[in-house]
Amino acid sequence: MNKHDGKGTSGQRLKxxxxxxxxxxxxxxxxxxxxxxxxxxxxxxxxELNKDVVKVTNEAEALAAQQRAEExxxxxxxxDSAVQxxxxxxxxxxxxxxxxxxxxxxxxxxxxxPNPTVALSRLGGSLELEIERQIVIGLFELATLPARAxxxxxxxxxxxxxxxxxxxxxxxxxxxxxxxAIAANQQVAFTQQALATAESASELAKQLGExxxxxxxxxxxxxxxxxxxxxxxxxxxxxxxxxRERLIRQLGLWGRDIEFRLPSSLPPLPARIASAKDxxxxxxxxxxxLQALRNDLTGVAGQFGLTNATRFVTDIELAGxxxxxxxxxxxxxHGEVEVEKEKVNRRGLEIEFTIPIFDFGATATRGAQEAxxxxxxxxxxxxxxxxxxxxxAYLRYRGNYDLARHYQGRVLPLQKRIQDEALLQYSGMxxxxxxxxxxxxxxxxxxxxxxxARRDFWIADTDLKAALIGGGVGGSEGGGETTTAAAGGGAGxxx
Numbered sequence: 001m002n003k004h005d006g007k008g009t010s011g012q013r014l015k016x017x018x019x020x021x022x023x024x025x026x027x028x029x030x031x032x033x034x035x036x037x038x039x040x041x042x043x044x045x046x047x048e049l050n051k052d053v054v055k056v057t058n059e060a061e062a063l064a065a066q067q068r069a070e071e072x073x074x075x076x077x078x079x080d081s082a083v084q085x086x087x088x089x090x091x092x093x094x095x096x097x098x099x100x101x102x103x104x105x106x107x108x109x110x111x112x113x114p115n116p117t118v119a120l121s122r123l124g125g126s127l128e129l130e131i132e133r134q135i136v137i138g139l140f141e142l143a144t145l146p147a148r149a150x151x152x153x154x155x156x157x158x159x160x161x162x163x164x165x166x167x168x169x170x171x172x173x174x175x176x177x178x179x180x181a182i183a184a185n186q187q188v189a190f191t192q193q194a195l196a197t198a199e200s201a202s203e204l205a206k207q208l209g210e211x212x213x214x215x216x217x218x219x220x221x222x223x224x225x226x227x228x229x230x231x232x233x234x235x236x237x238x239x240x241x242x243x244r245e246r247l248i249r250q251l252g253l254w255g256r257d258i259e260f261r262l263p264s265s266l267p268p269l270p271a272r273i274a275s276a277k278d279x280x281x282x283x284x285x286x287x288x289x290l291q292a293l294r295n296d297l298t299g300v301a302g303q304f305g306l307t308n309a310t311r312f313v314t315d316i317e318l319a320g321x322x323x324x325x326x327x328x329x330x331x332x333x334h335g336e337v338e339v340e341k342e343k344v345n346r347r348g349l350e351i352e353f354t355i356p357i358f359d360f361g362a363t364a365t366r367g368a369q370e371a372x373x374x375x376x377x378x379x380x381x382x383x384x385x386x387x388x389x390x391x392x393a394y395l396r397y398r399g400n401y402d403l404a405r406h407y408q409g410r411v412l413p414l415q416k417r418i419q420d421e422a423l424l425q426y427s428g429m430x431x432x433x434x435x436x437x438x439x440x441x442x443x444x445x446x447x448x449x450x451x452x453a454r455r456d457f458w459i460a461d462t463d464l465k466a467a468l469i470g471g472g473v474g475g476s477e478g479g480g481e482t483t484t485a486a487a488g489g490g491a492g493x494x495x
Contacts, residue, residue, distance in 0.1 A: 030111045030149070037104040038097065040160040041167050044288060048469050049171055051084050055097040065089065069257070076261040079175050079458075082251060086174040087167065089252035096166040103159035110152030114141040147302060154299030161292035168288065168471030170250070175462040177247040182266050183455035184240040189264070190447055191233040195226070198440075202226040225440070232444075266454045269408065273401050274464065276394050283390040288470040290386060293379040300375040304368040386467075393460070393467035400457040407450035415443040 035042065036055050045053045056062045065088045072081045087093065202222050209219040248258050284290065419440065467473045 030108055032104060032108060036097065037100050037156070037160055038163070040157075040288075041097075041100075041164040044164040044469070045087065045167050045171075048168070048286075048465075049083060050080075051087055051171070053087050053093075053167055056094055069253075073253075073257060073260045076263050077178065078263075079178050079267075082178045082247070083171045083174050085253070086170055086251050090170055090250065091252055093166060093170050093252075096163055100159055100163045103156050107152045107156035111145070111149040113145055147305070151299050151302040154295045154302060158292045158295035158299065161288045161295065165288045165292065165470045168466065168469060170471075172462050172466040172471040174247070174250040176459050177243065177250050178262075179266065179455050179458040179462075181240075181243040181247045182262055183451050184236070184243040185262060186265055186451050187448055188233070188236045188240045190451070191229065191236050191444075194440075194444055195229050195233050198226040198229045229444075266451070266458060269401065269404055269454065269457065273398065274394075276398075279390045279394055279468070280387045283386050283468050284383060286469045287386050290379070290382055293375070293382055297372075297375045297379050300368075300372045304372045389467045389473050393464040393473055396460040397457075397464045400453065400460045404450070404453040404457045407446065407453050411446050412450055415446045419443055 033039070036057075038053065038055055042053055045051045054061065054065055056065055069085045069088050072085055075081070077085075202225070206219065206223075209216065248254075251260075253260070463473045465471075
């Protein structure tokens with residue numbers, strides 16, 4: 001009877017210990033989100049870009065994304081359709097989504113209670129057998145589980161905003177490369193027209209030379225003008241192909257999909273432009289990188305508090321013990337052998353903890369303080385930079401708009417007038433061919449610069465949006481534009 005009571009008491013204690021552990025655990029557990037943590041990125045893409053983002057995890061989703069991209073590729077690309085294709089097809093973005101999934105897995109793991117350790121031992125000899133059962137649970141891990149889960153939640157939240165920033169960065173860079181590709185196409189088309197006219201002028205100069213109406217110097221100048229323009233066209237075609245390949249990489253396309261069509265010219269300048277009112281405030285409120293750093297700071301602050309709370313004791317392990325021992329003893333009496341059996345049940349608890357003899361938590365506390373201040377300083381630095389980036393982006397935006405309008409409304413009409421007058425005077429033998437060539441070179445420079453100015457405005461428009469919501473700025477400073485240094489062209493003679 002006592003034997004059964006002892007076994008029941010031991011089982012009840014172990015059962016009670018298990019129930020307490022399960023209750024502590026299940027209270028803070030979270031599960032994986034149905035959208036793989038993409039809710040922040042999806043909301044940002046929809047509200048700021050009016051676009052969809054999809055995480056491709058199986059063949060059906062990959063096929064659906066491909067079909068949607070092919071539908072968009074059937075028509076000439078717009079800036080918006082190019083962005084949507086990139087969000088569907090760019091594998092680098094899919095890798096960012098996968099990394100977010102890793103962050104979510106770490107978050108879910110951080111909310112789980114520590115797994116209990118079960119130890120079984122068996123000691124036996126010729127006449128003895130001892131069995132010991134042990135369950136060990138980290139009490140401090142259980143006690144600090146809510147705090148650690150809250151920290152992990154902030155870290156995961158920061159990862160969500162960084163994924164949203166990756167979406168915005170891809171969208172912004174796709175727009176930049178889209179405008180560069182169209183501008184490169186325009187420059188090639190313009191130079192081709194100029195080259196055709198220059199070829200006719202060169203042939204006419206040759207015929208006039210044969211009749212003696214044009215001396216050899218003027219003939220050479222006309223021929224050189226045509227050859228220079230041919231070199232300029234070759235350079236423009238190189239830049240055209242390079243710009244297209246950069247756009248293809250952003251879109252994530254290959255195979256037959258790269259045969260997409262682009263518009264023949266850049267979009268016209270808008271009649272009105274955005275206002276600079278409250279631009280700094282809007283950037284501070286919307287920038288996703290700032291929101292990521294705010295969550296980083298909150299997480300580090302939680303970690304600092306947790307370090308203070310646990311700096312004196314690293315961990316305490318509570319073990320529930322149950323031991324069963326069986327022994328045999330043999331005695332001889334009057335030549336007879338008598339075997340005595342004895343059963344012993346032993347139960348108890350064991351507590352194990354580390355005594356901080358050499359380190360009372362000062363190193364952990366100092367590390368937490370420095371980590372917190374580093375996070376705070378990074379957030380402050382970013383806030384200062386965000387203000388400046390917003391102002392700089394607007395300066396570029398406004399300046400490039402005014403410059404493009406100046407070329408469109410003033411420079412190009414004047415160059416057209418100069419060319420028309422020069423042709424009239426050349427026909428009347430009032431100016432020689434060298435002056436006509438100089439005027440044509442001036443006009444080709446102005447037309448190419450006008451194309452570049454319009455391109456730079458649309459890139460600056462993209463940079464301004466990126467400065468307000470996130471995604472990287474400064475794209476208008478580089479990126480494969482065709483220079484006008486050689487300036488060969490008979491573009492002036494083309495019209």
